[in-house]
Amino acid sequence: MLSITGLHKGIVLDHIKAGRALAIYNALGLNKVNGQVAVIMNVESQKMGRKDIIKMEGNYEDLDLDVLGFFDHHITVNIVDHNEIIEKKTLSLPRNITGMIRCKNPRCISGIEQELPQRFMLTDPNKKVYRCIYCEEIAYSEE
Amino acid sequence: MKHLISPLDLTTEELDHLMNIAADIEKNPDKYAHICDRKKIATLFYEPSTRTRLSFETAMLNLGGSVIGFSSADSSSAAKGESVADTIRIISCFADIAAMRHPKEGAALVASLNSGIPVINAGDGGHQHPTQTLTDLHTIRSLKGKLDHMTVGLCGDLKFGRTVHSLINALARYEGIRFVLISPKELRVPSYIREEVLDAKGIPYEEVTSLDNALPNLDLLYMTRVQKERFFNEEEYIRMKDCYILTMDKMALAPKDMLVLHPLPRVNEISVEVDSDPRAVYFKQVQYGVYIRMALIIYLLELEDRIC
Known part of the structure; x- marks a missing residue:
C-alpha cells in the first residue's frame, strides 16, 4: 500500500474521477507552484471504486479553484491547517473559463487571432452549457 | 463607449429610439446633412460586400462625414498577417467610428475589445449581422406601424441564414409574435434557436414545408437565399435552391397587406414579376437600411444633441 503523509497546511482535492488528476494538475497550473504537490492516482475508494487525489502543501490563497467546477463539481476541496481540515469548499460551475478549452468552430476568430485567449461563458447552468464568447460555439462541462 | 456587435446589444427602448x-x-x-461634419467612418471589409459597405458609406456621406477603408482582405494589412486587434488600434487613430465585416465569427467583438472608437459589426461570418436586423425591424415598423402582434413567415434557408436567426431573436422580444418556419427539413432552424429562444420564451411557432399552405395566414414573409457557400456539396445545393420560389401565383394566396422582405441579394427565390407587386418591399428595405445606419452612427457617436 502506497503511503503519503498528511498535510500541515494546504489543500487536498479528493474524490477526483480516476485518471483526471493530471488534467486538473495542469488546469490549476500546479507545475508552477513552489510547494510540494502529490498527485495520487487510482486510489481505492468505497464510494467511487477508484479515485484520484491531489495534495498541495503550502499557501494557496491566490489559487483559482473555481475552474474545478468545470471538470467535476463532485470533487471535494479540503482546506487544511495545523493538520486539521478547517474548511470544506463546495464547488459550483464557474461563470467564465479562460484558456482551458479550445473553441471547436473552425470559423471562430479565436483560431487565427494571435494571442487571443480562449474564453467561454456559462450560458445554461442546468445543462452545464458554455459558449465561446466570440462565436457562441457550444461547449459542455467536462463532467 | 458603445459598440454594436449583436442585435441584442440594444434594448427595445434603444431600438425604438433609433427607429424614431x-x-x-x-x-x-x-436636418441631418451636417451632423457628422469632420467625422470619419472606417469601413473595414475583409470580404466582399456591395450593399452593406455602400449603405454605411452612403449613411456617413448623407450625414456630412467622410469615409476611409478597404473592401477586401487583400488590400488591407491582414494580407501581411496583422491581427484584428492591431488593425483596430491603428484605425482608432484615423477614424471616429468603424464598420467591420470579417469572415471569422467573433472578429467584430475582438475589434471592440481593443478599439478606441465605436465598432459596428457589419457581418462576422455566419454569426451576426446586426444592422441587417435593424434594417428589417425598421422596414417592418415603418410599413406596418408596429413590431408586435404579427404572424411572421420565414422561408428558405433557415439553418445557415444568420439574418433569420437574428430576426427571430429580435422579434421574440415583442408581444404577440407567432412564427411560421417554412423550409425543407434539411434547412430547418438550428435546435438551439428552437430551444433557447422559441421554447424558452414560450413563443408560438410551427415548422412547415409548404409555402403555399402558409401564405394565407402571414402578415409578413421573410424570404432568404439558399446560399451556395454554406453547402459542402454542389449537388445538394442544386437540389435545394429551387424549393421555395415566390411567384405571382403564390402571391395570389397571400393577404393583401402582407409584406415580402428579403435581405438580398436574391438569386431566383423571388420571381422578378413579383417586384412590381406593392407588397414586395425588399428594395425599399435597402433605403430603410441607409436611414437606420444613419441613426446608428449618430447614436454611437453621441451626436444626438446636434439634431435641431
Whole structure:
C-alpha cells in the first residue's frame, strides 16, 4: 500500500474521477507552484471504486479553484491547517473559463487571432452549457 | 463607449429610439446633412460586400462625414498577417467610428475589445449581422406601424441564414409574435434557436414545408437565399435552391397587406414579376437600411444633441 503523509497546511482535492488528476494538475497550473504537490492516482475508494487525489502543501490563497467546477463539481476541496481540515469548499460551475478549452468552430476568430485567449461563458447552468464568447460555439462541462 | 456587435446589444427602448431618429431622417433629411461634419467612418471589409459597405458609406456621406477603408482582405494589412486587434488600434487613430465585416465569427467583438472608437459589426461570418436586423425591424415598423402582434413567415434557408436567426431573436422580444418556419427539413432552424429562444420564451411557432399552405395566414414573409457557400456539396445545393420560389401565383394566396422582405441579394427565390407587386418591399428595405445606419452612427457617436 502506497503511503503519503498528511498535510500541515494546504489543500487536498479528493474524490477526483480516476485518471483526471493530471488534467486538473495542469488546469490549476500546479507545475508552477513552489510547494510540494502529490498527485495520487487510482486510489481505492468505497464510494467511487477508484479515485484520484491531489495534495498541495503550502499557501494557496491566490489559487483559482473555481475552474474545478468545470471538470467535476463532485470533487471535494479540503482546506487544511495545523493538520486539521478547517474548511470544506463546495464547488459550483464557474461563470467564465479562460484558456482551458479550445473553441471547436473552425470559423471562430479565436483560431487565427494571435494571442487571443480562449474564453467561454456559462450560458445554461442546468445543462452545464458554455459558449465561446466570440462565436457562441457550444461547449459542455467536462463532467 | 458603445459598440454594436449583436442585435441584442440594444434594448427595445434603444431600438425604438433609433427607429424614431431614422423615421425623422426620412422626413427631414436636410436636418441631418451636417451632423457628422469632420467625422470619419472606417469601413473595414475583409470580404466582399456591395450593399452593406455602400449603405454605411452612403449613411456617413448623407450625414456630412467622410469615409476611409478597404473592401477586401487583400488590400488591407491582414494580407501581411496583422491581427484584428492591431488593425483596430491603428484605425482608432484615423477614424471616429468603424464598420467591420470579417469572415471569422467573433472578429467584430475582438475589434471592440481593443478599439478606441465605436465598432459596428457589419457581418462576422455566419454569426451576426446586426444592422441587417435593424434594417428589417425598421422596414417592418415603418410599413406596418408596429413590431408586435404579427404572424411572421420565414422561408428558405433557415439553418445557415444568420439574418433569420437574428430576426427571430429580435422579434421574440415583442408581444404577440407567432412564427411560421417554412423550409425543407434539411434547412430547418438550428435546435438551439428552437430551444433557447422559441421554447424558452414560450413563443408560438410551427415548422412547415409548404409555402403555399402558409401564405394565407402571414402578415409578413421573410424570404432568404439558399446560399451556395454554406453547402459542402454542389449537388445538394442544386437540389435545394429551387424549393421555395415566390411567384405571382403564390402571391395570389397571400393577404393583401402582407409584406415580402428579403435581405438580398436574391438569386431566383423571388420571381422578378413579383417586384412590381406593392407588397414586395425588399428594395425599399435597402433605403430603410441607409436611414437606420444613419441613426446608428449618430447614436454611437453621441451626436444626438446636434439634431435641431
